[in-house]
Amino acid sequence: MAETPAESRTLGRYELLAELGKGAMGVVYRANDPLLDRLVAIKTVNMSLDPQEMAEYEGRFYQEAKAAGSLNHPNIVTIYDVGKSGNLAYMAMEFLQGEELRSLLSSGQPLPIARAVEIAAQVAEGLAYAHQHGVVHRDVKPANIMLSVTGRAKITDFGIARMRSAEVKTQTGIVLGSPRYMSPEQVAGKRAEPRSDIFSLGVILYEMLTGKPPFTGEDVTSVMFQIMNLVPPPPSSINARAPEVLDFIVAKAIAKAPDDRYAGAEELAKDLREVAKQIDTTVHMLTATRPPVRPKVDTDAAKALAQSLPDTRRADAEVTTLGSTSAPSLGLSKAFDSLDATMRLAVNTGMAEQLKEYSDSGKYKPLPDAEAGVPNGTPSEARAIIGQMRRGPGWSRKDKIIFAASVAGATILGAIIVFA
Numbered sequence: 001m002a003e004t005p006a007e008s009r010t011l012g013r014y015e016l017l018a019e020l021g022k023g024a025m026g027v028v029y030r031a032n033d034p035l036l037d038r039l040v041a042i043k044t045v046n047m048s049l050d051p052q053e054m055a056e057y058e059g060r061f062y063q064e065a066k067a068a069g070s071l072n073h074p075n076i077v078t079i080y081d082v083g084k085s086g087n088l089a090y091m092a093m094e095f096l097q098g099e100e101l102r103s104l105l106s107s108g109q110p111l112p113i114a115r116a117v118e119i120a121a122q123v124a125e126g127l128a129y130a131h132q133h134g135v136v137h138r139d140v141k142p143a144n145i146m147l148s149v150t151g152r153a154k155i156t157d158f159g160i161a162r163m164r165s166a167e168v169k170t171q172t173g174i175v176l177g178s179p180r181y182m183s184p185e186q187v188a189g190k191r192a193e194p195r196s197d198i199f200s201l202g203v204i205l206y207e208m209l210t211g212k213p214p215f216t217g218e219d220v221t222s223v224m225f226q227i228m229n230l231v232p233p234p235p236s237s238i239n240a241r242a243p244e245v246l247d248f249i250v251a252k253a254i255a256k257a258p259d260d261r262y263a264g265a266e267e268l269a270k271d272l273r274e275v276a277k278q279i280d281t282t283v284h285m286l287t288a289t290r291p292p293v294r295p296k297v298d299t300d301a302a303k304a305l306a307q308s309l310p311d312t313r314r315a316d317a318e319v320t321t322l323g324s325t326s327a328p329s330l331g332l333s334k335a336f337d338s339l340d341a342t343m344r345l346a347v348n349t350g351m352a353e354q355l356k357e358y359s360d361s362g363k364y365k366p367l368p369d370a371e372a373g374v375p376n377g378t379p380s381e382a383r384a385i386i387g388q389m390r391r392g393p394g395w396s397r398k399d400k401i402i403f404a405a406s407v408a409g410a411t412i413l414g415a416i417i418v419f420a
Contacts, residue, residue: 075126124269202253
């Protein structure tokens, strides 16, 4: 994370060392805690607003402190302290050496499968702990997931997290969160629940596996429409190295109806851990044996994604390919159901010349469809040609007379020799 030197000043007892970033509500600094002699991250929020707005933002800020400060989990950033100095409220938290998941995804390339699964599993475990303690994050996104230099994923910024007992309420119809990763119920302005965080994590997992978010658009309205209506193609149809089991995990996590999703983040974490146990071997085998082909939609996974729509929309659900006006075709290409395909097979089996000579000689006479049941120009016709070649043309009348005469002559000659 890039740093900007901060002016030499203090905030409370903390010495501000460098600016780490800015947000809509405030600034994040790297700072020193002289009392404990440790580096911390200081998040501030400017309260120089309209009095009514200031009360709302300040309440939300302290709500974050109350929510996150009660959580103690390896995959959640630790909150040390909270305070206020003039118009600035601030929060001191664990300082992490590493980078945001957002930085890793900025290239538009998928992450290694094993790493994507590991990150998602860790985030799911952190969310499961928060949910068990009554905290819903409401804004799970790559920018709020830090990856330490040791590879640990940590959830940050419970800036709009809601304690179920909190006094500061989100107004109905007001959207809080990042549109691309929001759940359908959040888009609709409804109350976010633990399964809303599961949906957001499912979207992140999809992006880690494919390099592309499942819901995109030119503006917020387009993105929200897709979240409510689009059924994205399975990850394995975009990244051939993604095991198909992850198609079903993603489909369950991003189901449109909350009741169709995982009942809890711990269940999602458990499934991801099971995949992680086999992922190294599976990915190695797929990499070694699978040729580079144009990926096709797995029909079972596509059906699972289609079933993630609410019951009222499943009838008209369609699988849509991102960046394309039409869905990938399903089934075999027509090129494989033709005489040409069988001819290619003949080439591979060393019968090309014999098949051509026999077909050109005029000896093969296709029977009428009604009699033979062999439509012209099909693999069946080609097989019929090959079958006739193997059987041979049979003996002509002349061949039979010569053979009979030869047998008779041999018999007479044998008798003369014996009885002479």
